[in-house]
Amino acid sequence: MMDRWTLKGKVALITGGTKGIGKAIVEELLGKQANVVFVARDKQTVDEQLANFKTLFPDQKIEGFQADVNNKDDINKVIDFIKVDFGKLDILVNNVGTNIRKPALEYEDSEIQHIFQTNLLSSFNLTMRCHELLKKSETGNVVFISSVAGQTHLRTGTVYAMTKAAMDQLTKNLAVEWAKDNIRVNSVAPWYIDTPLARSVLENKSYFNNVIERTPLGRIGGTFEVAGLVTFLCLPIAGFITGQCIAVDGGFTVYGF
Structure with a gap:
């Protein structure tokens, strides 16, 4: 019987893969025996993280590129590498994001x-560019790193929330449109996770306390907890999950009065 809990032989591309959630995703995918290409600006x-990943996972093929997802030349360089070295792409994780509060x-x-x-647009454009390679996989996966800000009100900026809500709708549309190509598309929406970016906001003790009060589990999430879900969605065992x-x-989005 096929091992439904491994990504051995799969090829993954992760944007923003050197810190926070992106770094954790790279580590989890490597841990499931995927070959990984990651980019960051x-x-x-x-270079530092590439050396670190190679030390931790000496048996896996991994490559890192300095690339800006908004730069077409940078993205072409990465996609050309994947075409030549692998000929297909099984997993694309769109992780890059920013906010102005x-x-x-x-x-x-x-x-x-x-x-x-x-x-939004950089993720859309990269995903479109990767369609051909994902189709060749015959078990392609796209995962967008969205946010609970796309589902409910947060005090983190209306424009940011708009982009994440649009990303969730993009997920649904592509899941249906690309199902015929055997490409699954899902998004993962974190609340506050223990990343350098989140820590800069949570340094405000009053704000931190408000966050914890609105989180039923009473704590901040770990990057590995987001990465674990991303990895699960890419596994064969999750093969009937798409458009989600x-x-x-920690229960934030379902916490009513």
């Missing part, structure tokens, strides 16, 4: 464009 960090009336046009380009947006939130 900072060359030094890419302020009231809706205070956004500049340039800020709105930057958030939409980074969070699953929250990793």
Whole structure:
């Protein structure tokens, strides 16, 4: 019987793979024996994490690229590498994102464009570029890292929330449109997770306490808990799951009065 709990021989591409949730996803996929290509903008960090991953997983094939997901030349370089070295892509994880926290009336046009380009359009464009390789897999997977901000109100910025809500709808549309190509599409929506970005906000003790009060499990999530769900969605055992947006939130989104 086929081992439904391994990704051995699968090829994965992860954006923003050097820190936080992205780094944890790379580690989990490698742990399930996938071959991994990851990208991030900072060359030094890419080189450091590539060396780290190779030490932790010496038997796995892994490559890191300095690449900006908004730069077509950078993305072409990565996709050309995957075409030549692997000929297919089994897993695409769109993890890159950014936020500018302020009231809706205070956004500049340039800020709105930057958030939409980074969070939504770059992921859309990369996913479109990867369609051919994902189709060749015959068991392709796309996972978007969304946010609970796309499902309910948060005090983290209306524009950010708009991009994540759109990402969840993109997930549903592609899941149906690409099912004929044997490509599954899901999104994972974290609440506050223990990342460098989240820590900068949670340093405010009052804000931290408010977050914990609204989280039934009474704590911040770990990056491995998000990465674990992403990895599960890519496994053969999850082969009938598509078009879903699953929250990793300690119960936050269902916590009523």
